[in-house]
Amino acid sequence: MNIETPIAKAIPTGERPGSRKVYQPGVIWPDIRVPFREVAVHESAGEPPLTLYDPSGPYTDPRATIDIEKGLPRTREPWVVSRGDVEIVENPRQVKPEDNGFAQGKHLAPQFAAPRRVYRAKAGHAVTQLEYARKGIVTPEMEYVAIRENLRRQEGEPFIRDGEDFGAEIPDFVTPEFVRDQVARGLAIIPANINHTELEPMAIGRNFLVKINANIGNSAVLSTVADEVDKMVWAIRWGADTVMDLSTGRNIHNIRDWIVRNSPVPIGTVPIYQALEKVGGIAEDLTFDVFADTLIEQAEQGVDYFTIHAGVRLPYIPLTARRTTGIVSRGGSIMAKWCLAHHKESFLYERFEEICEIMRAYDVSFSLGDGLRPGSIADANDAAQFAELETLGELTQVAWRHGCQVMIEGPGHVPMHKIKANMDKQLAACHGAPFYTLGPLTTDVAPGYDHITSAIGAAMIGWFGTAMLCYVTPKEHLGLPDREDVKQGVIAYKIAAHAADLAKGHPSARAWDDALSRARFEFRWEDQFNLGLDPETAREYHDETLPKEAHKTAHFCSMCGPKFCSMKISHDIRDAAAAQNDVAEGMAQMAEKFRKVGEIDVPVGAAE
Amino acid sequence: MNIETPIAKAIPTGERPGSRKVYQPGVIWPDIRVPFREVAVHESAGEPPLTLYDPSGPYTDPRATIDIEKGLPRTREPWVVSRGDVEIVENPRQVKPEDNGFAQGKHLAPQFAAPRRVYRAKAGHAVTQLEYARKGIVTPEMEYVAIRENLRRQEGEPFIRDGEDFGAEIPDFVTPEFVRDQVARGLAIIPANINHTELEPMAIGRNFLVKINANIGNSAVLSTVADEVDKMVWAIRWGADTVMDLSTGRNIHNIRDWIVRNSPVPIGTVPIYQALEKVGGIAEDLTFDVFADTLIEQAEQGVDYFTIHAGVRLPYIPLTARRTTGIVSRGGSIMAKWCLAHHKESFLYERFEEICEIMRAYDVSFSLGDGLRPGSIADANDAAQFAELETLGELTQVAWRHGCQVMIEGPGHVPMHKIKANMDKQLAACHGAPFYTLGPLTTDVAPGYDHITSAIGAAMIGWFGTAMLCYVTPKEHLGLPDREDVKQGVIAYKIAAHAADLAKGHPSARAWDDALSRARFEFRWEDQFNLGLDPETAREYHDETLPKEAHKTAHFCSMCGPKFCSMKISHDIRDAAAAQNDVAEGMAQMAEKFRKVGEIDVPVGAAE
Secondary structure (H helix, E strand, C coil), X not given: CCCHHHHHHHCXXXXXCCEEEEEEECCCCCCCEEEEEEECCCHHHCCCCEEEECCCHHHHCCCCCCCCCCCCCCCCHHHHHHCCCEEECCCCCCCCHHHHCCCCHXXXXXXXXXXXXXXXXXXXXXXXXXXXXXXXXXXXXXXHHHHHHHCCCCCCCCCCCCCCCCCCCCCCCCCHHHHHHHHXXXXXXXXXXCCCXXXXXXXXXXXXXXXXXXXXXXXXXXXXXXXXXXXXXXHHHHCCCEEEECCXXXXXXXXXXXXXXXXXXXXXXXXXXXXXXXXXXXXXHCCHHHHHHXXXXXXXXXXXXXXXXXXXXXXXXXXXXXXXXCCCCHHHHHHHHHHHHHCCCCHHHXXXXXXXXXXXXXXXXXXXXXXXXXXXHHHCCCHHHHHHHHHXXXXXXXXXXXXXXXXXXXCCECCHHHHHHHHXXXXXXXXXXXXXEECCECCCCCCCCHXXXXXXXXXXXXXXXXXXXXXXXXXXXXXXXXXXXXXXXXXXXXXXXXXXXXXHCCCCCHHHHHHHHHHHHCCCHHHHHHHCCCHHHHHHHHHHHCCCHHHHCCCCECCCECCCCHHHHHHHHHHHHHCCCCHHHHHHHHHHHHHHHCCCCCCCCCCC | CCXXXXXXXXXXXXXXXXXXXXXXXXXXXXXXXXXXXXXCCCHHHCCCCEEEECCCHHHHCCXXXXXXXXXXXXXXXXXXXXXXXXXXXXXXXXXXXXXXCCCCHHHXXXXXXXXXXXXXECCCCCCCHHHHHHCCCCCHHHHHHHHHHHCCCCCCCCCCCCXXXXXXXXXXXXXXXXXXXXXXXXXXXXXXXXXXXXXXXXXXXXXXXXXXXXXXXXXXXXXXXXXXXXXXXXXXXXXXXXXXXXXXXXCHHHHHHHHHHCCCCCEEECHHHHXXXXXXXXXXXXXXXXXXXXXXHHHHHCCCEEEECCCCXXXXXXXXXXCCCCCCCHHHHHXXXXXXXXXXXXXXXXXXXXXXXXXXXXXXXXXXCCCCCCCCHHHCCCHHHHHHHHHHHHHHHHHHHCCCCEEXXXXXXXXXXXXXXXXXXXXXXXXXCCEEEECCECCCCCCXXXXXXXHHHHHHHHHHCCCEEECCCCCCCCCCCCHHHXXXXXXXXXXXXXXXXXXXXXXXXXXXXXXXXXXXXXXCHHHHHHHCCXXXXXXXXXXXXXXXXHHHCCCCECCCECCCCHHHHHHHHHHHHHCCXXXXXXXXXXXXXXXXXXXXXXXXXXXX
16 A cells, blocks of 8 residues: 555644754763754843753654654664563564454555564563663663753753642652662653664653653544554644554554554553454453453554553442443443453453563553543542552552553542542552543533543642643544544643643743743744744734734734733833842832833733 | 624524523512523433523523613612612713724714613712621622522532532522621622613622633724624623623723623723723823723723722832733733832822722722732742732722722732642732632643633632632733634633532532533433533534434444443443342342343544
């Protein structure tokens, strides 16, 4: 299939407005190149460019050649191989008809064709970042993450930090050793399957910048190879730090290959979806063997983290019987159905140690799924939810014993006054493993606007300590998100994550707000647009009122017209006062000065 | 000017989808008719209709005749007159050329023509709700508000209440006497100018439902009479509880007349804007007399609350000199300029008692403006802001002494960890007077999305005790909001206000979420749409995926396809368990039952 045309048309490449892709090399590992987005400001500002975190990968590097049929460069492959503890899988698992839902002929999506080696740990070796960290090894992945989190701030450089972090241990400066220590203690993970060598490593942990995840997933039509790669690239362009591929149905295997090979961010999946496809959609027919086969299949492909709903235990299911909205996790309901059909404990729970052994051989991180999360305000913080959370804590320790990296999924729908209890209980029950929450939605009454109902909860739980926020799009509860929904979801969650970083007092957070506010105060309109989360939209809104190019350099506000705005006058006040040592004298002189400014004209504005 | 055609085209009338306008009469005052929106649900639910708060006025009553040239019915006029303490102003202030910015000829907007009496207090009489309350009088306005806040819940009817209210005193059931007591203590206001007899009274106070305000304002073109009435009706249709008219420039007087005469919600203004117009836009030329003349002009028109920036005192202005974004309140910067030009204390502060005497003669409520609110994260909670807040507390007591109702305006831009301090300081400094905040925006980095950055802060500060939230639209900082921006702002703030009500444990809050979640769980798609804040958008999003009419009654979720979704299976679990007294036996039977359910098919979904 020649997919070049649709892909080339769809995939957005090139730098963001006013931005430049820059790289910082490592010190311990000089050949690593950590990407940043540098936003230049007008020379009148007398400020250096602002450095922003950049998960967008080579797609925003004009020097990079993008060819999705070849996939991204496999930069990590030498790092993985040089550790000497992996072997090439001589007989990697072959694609079976059921892997793609028995799609054939013109209904079968093309295989990703570029050849690739498949790795796994040598017998007796642990190849997880957790095991390396425990051994005191600072991997290239760890140094990469350390550099990335500092946003090119130098150690000792001054910064503003006045947050409330609720007991987090955010350092002034992130060193590779700090990353190693956090990973060793299980407080952070670096999802990095040894078979995802295209990855730009990132960390998820309470003591790092808050991250966001975007969900994508194919629908049942063939064109989705191009669509899903495009959606992944689109999501990371706007700032998604990881992407979950929630595809089901036909072609699930082949589409996943295209996504992983072209993704610079960690890819997560819910393997039970594919396992269910393999048994013809009959939950009762699921077996551990089918599930384990699916884990190996996806681990060999390079999936970085698996959502596994091993906390949905048989005795917890009746606790959901009187809920307003029952079980709302698909994986959770599949396992509940299996447990009830067999009246047996979940095989995910009973054979969890075997699962760990598979995960550990490829360094696939656990995302322990909250299959019993509340699906409504009425069900928040109930017995079923917290019973499962306790089990996830128990499983965390099992996974850690096997050297596996772990994060914990959280709700869901939670009113504001019950959010903090979720974080506190997770910290207590799960021994500090990173929390990864969906929202939470703080009210049920706004279908069509759940990116907003949930951004409120996400910002708060991020502040309280959640390490990664799973986005919710405006289509939640109503339909499948399209490209615009993905963007709206990512932007709402970038807002939530950054608001959380600010409130936590993350040392890298405040510089961004201050740079934008200075640009605003100094009427550097282009800078204000470019420093914002969505320069194109900000510019468009501005131009609806004042379309002329000249207005973007003018020293006035589009709301208040050319002769007067509140910022203009306070600018004058500031300058005058700064010039005076004696405030009283300065004020007197200011009184004189302002007599001369002349006419004030106050047209309409959005705020008084 | 024949404005019927543009208005008729623009102003949206008719009931909301699935809704019916209903009224509840008073007991003390049997002729009052308190409006509600009743949302019927499908008969299969076996539930009564849900009652929602409804500020939309007669525009959503199909039995009402709307003629904006006549204005709304003056229902309150007999209430006002029958108290025997008002007199008809025999020589009301005549419209002067400067009131409309000297607009003339075809540039002059038409006067509102329908004749009307103008009232003021008889000499020696106080006509404020505060003074009536102090005297132990339960006015029709107070009973109206009491009925309105209960949403047709009967006293003693069970409800769910599990919030954290931070020391608020929200009663299980709102009685007219409770309203009287709250108003008497200054803890709540009922903004209700005796000349705004078209008003449907509402309360703003920490122990009532959280309210939201929408700002509108004319631009400089003549067509704005129709546009601004339309924007007001549009804002209240989506749920705005009050509307501020921030118009400036030409025709400001005439446009305000059209707005007040057609508004069922309280109208607020910032009189200094018009006063400034009257002195040709030269701040230094402002005088108390011009200002007082403007207050009387607008009080006679029926404006319900005035933003007055009397807390911007001369000594506080230098405190803003080193701010990142200086003074961002237009009213604040006008007064700062005046103070500096004359090197004198603000006449708003010095002659505050004279202002009180004007306000009290019409029952115009104070909205004490935060002229020194922070305009950026960097400036949040600084000395200038809190110095002004202390002064607003001092002025609150002065106003109360004169029998005037008061609320206090608040910021602005505040990171999450500094929000609660704003509420706590306001409560302490302002003696419990209601707090009315703009946002706050929790980060500066998202121009174009400040309805979201601020909905986060608004929800939180509403939870902490803020009584009314002033909306922010997506155009904030960039341009003038259009109709769609008004809607987006109102919806984001309805979300914030309701999330706050839920978290505070307001007895009327939970029923709404639960009704919608039950509809969702039972696949009553039409009910889910109609119970939501924006039925039209929810339906449109749904139909993008599953457009057929049949799908809206089908028992499956559009994300997971016809054969399976998590809610379907948990529904079955619930039914089965509920039928069993012995859980173990029930579970065994359930195991048998689910063997028979058959095939599961899991297509793509937005969330796992």
